[in-house]
Amino acid sequence: MGLDDKIKNAAQDVAGKAKEATGKTTDNERLEAEGHKDQTAANVKQAGENVKDAFK
Template identity: 65%
Template sequence: MGFDDKMENAGQNASGKLKEGAGRATDNERLEAEGRNDQAGAKLKQAGEKIKDAFKS
């Protein structure tokens, strides 16, 4: 996994956590759900990158 990919995924995960927190604070279910989706997407990308790295070894 490249460093750029790791940083991008970490940024997406952090952004998702912020959105989820903001949604909870403002009682905005849509924003909270968007945050959870962003976090899930980042985790899937990280898993895919780890699989790629495993096959490169």
């Protein structure tokens, strides 16, 4: 995958962190969990990118 995908993954991670922080601040457990889920998804995608890069 290219740089574009890595940027999208990083953006998803940052957005997830923002959602999680907002959820904590407002005591919104759903938003906090959604932010955590977004971060996890971004990390999984990034790990896949790293594996692909290792085999190039």
